[in-house]
Amino acid sequence: MKIGIVGAGMVGSAAGYALALRGGASEVVLVDLDADYARAQAEDISHAVPFAHPCRVRAGEYGDLEGAGAVILAAGVAQQPGESRLSLLSRNAEVFAKVIAGVQGAAPDALLLVATNPVDIMTEVALKASGLPPERVIGSGTILDTARYRSLLATHLGIAAQSVHAYVLGEHGDSEVLAWSAARAGTQPIADFAAQVGAPITDDVRARIDDGVRRAAYRIIEGKGATWYGIGAGLARIVQALRDDQRTVLTVSAVTPKVGETRDVALSLPRVVGSAGIVATLMPDLADDETAALRSSAAILKETSAQLV
Ligand SMILES: NC(=O)C1=CN([C@@H]2O[C@H](COP(=O)(O)OP(=O)(O)OC[C@H]3O[C@@H](n4cnc5c(N)ncnc54)[C@H](O)[C@@H]3O)[C@@H](O)[C@H]2O)C=CC1
Numbered sequence: 001m002k003i004g005i006v007g008a009g010m011v012g013s014a015a016g017y018a019l020a021l022r023g024g025a026s027e028v029v030l031v032d033l034d035a036d037y038a039r040a041q042a043e044d045i046s047h048a049v050p051f052a053h054p055c056r057v058r059a060g061e062y063g064d065l066e067g068a069g070a071v072i073l074a075a076g077v078a079q080q081p082g083e084s085r086l087s088l089l090s091r092n093a094e095v096f097a098k099v100i101a102g103v104q105g106a107a108p109d110a111l112l113l114v115a116t117n118p119v120d121i122m123t124e125v126a127l128k129a130s131g132l133p134p135e136r137v138i139g140s141g142t143i144l145d146t147a148r149y150r151s152l153l154a155t156h157l158g159i160a161a162q163s164v165h166a167y168v169l170g171e172h173g174d175s176e177v178l179a180w181s182a183a184r185a186g187t188q189p190i191a192d193f194a195a196q197v198g199a200p201i202t203d204d205v206r207a208r209i210d211d212g213v214r215r216a217a218y219r220i221i222e223g224k225g226a227t228w229y230g231i232g233a234g235l236a237r238i239v240q241a242l243r244d245d246q247r248t249v250l251t252v253s254a255v256t257p258k259v260g261e262t263r264d265v266a267l268s269l270p271r272v273v274g275s276a277g278i279v280a281t282l283m284p285d286l287a288d289d290e291t292a293a294l295r296s297s298a299a300i301l302k303e304t305s306a307q308l309v
């Protein structure tokens with residue numbers, strides 16, 4: 001599958017690199033406002049290809065996206081240290097008005113995979129601007145937060161992250177919800193497993209893991225200016241689910257008809273991802289406080305997106 005990437009910065013280039021290493025695409029085309037930068041990124045990534053899978057990596061203009069099955073949108077501004085994702089909204093909404101027109105001029109049916117922050121609201125912006133059906137405009141949402149959650153739980157329990165089944169729901173941002181009540185290790189509820197291996201999930205452990213997930217971006221941005229490896233791998237993972245019609249359950253963002261009292265809000269829930277895009281959405285059984293937190297996250301996102309109108 002040919003994949004376009006608009007925005008060849010840290011996130012876009014990391015996604016291109018991860019796609020090349022995973023064998024997730026037959027061709028990757030990088031487009032950026034700064035064409036020289038996109039060319040340099042593409043050339044650098046192409047030098048990883050002989051160590052991985054056959055894939056043509058090049059830079060191009062919007063016209064070169066013709067025939068792309070999916071286009072990753074990673075263009076725009078990123079957070080400065082201490083800045084929240086939601087504060088980027090008006091600047092990145094302006095960028096998207098141009099980017100989506102450019103993409104659709106060349107690849108009107110390509111599925112849009114949004115990474116630009118605030119990713120949930122940018123998913124809503126992309127849906128409105130593109131006129132595509134909601135199942136074909138997917139935000140990376142909490143795929144990264146879910147990976148952070150699984151990784152920290154796995155370290156605490158002394159098992160592989162792949163054996164931890166746990167999700168982060170709602171906003172990719174400050175109001176996100178770690179679904180503790182639905183978390184499993186192997187086949188067991190996480191608390192039972194933890195007690196059995198002598199690593200109970202005390203209030204302190206829970207608070208430490210919550211902070212480790214919720215504040216990860218702030219810490220990494222403070223330390224190195226931006227985050228890119230985790231999201232690059234997450235975007236490549238979504239592309240692979242699309243390309244191979246894997247029907248994998250991933251926490252990704254999409255405009256959702258109703259969450260509590262909030263209508264038509266983009267946020268993350270576990271969703272089945274296949275070649276058609278989002279094939280189904282699953283609502284996990286949650287504890288009452290988690291349900292309330294998810295509803296509150298939906299309301300915060302809706303309130304913020306209303307500022308754009
Ligand atoms: N969804 C997620 O989990 C994550 C999202 N992000 C977000 O991804 C976005 C990109 O972050 P970085 O790659 O670190 O930023 P970056 O500054 O390295 O790259 C952004 C690129 O967008 C390009 N660009 C800006 N306006 C454009 C336009 N109109 N057309 C084409 N290209 C344009 C810039 O030239 C630049 O190369 C940010 O909004 C950031 O917050 C970052 C990490 C994780």
Ligand SMILES: CC(=O)C(=O)O
Binds near residue numbers: 079085117144216227
């Ligand atoms: C920057 C960002 O959204 C993240 O690393 O979670």
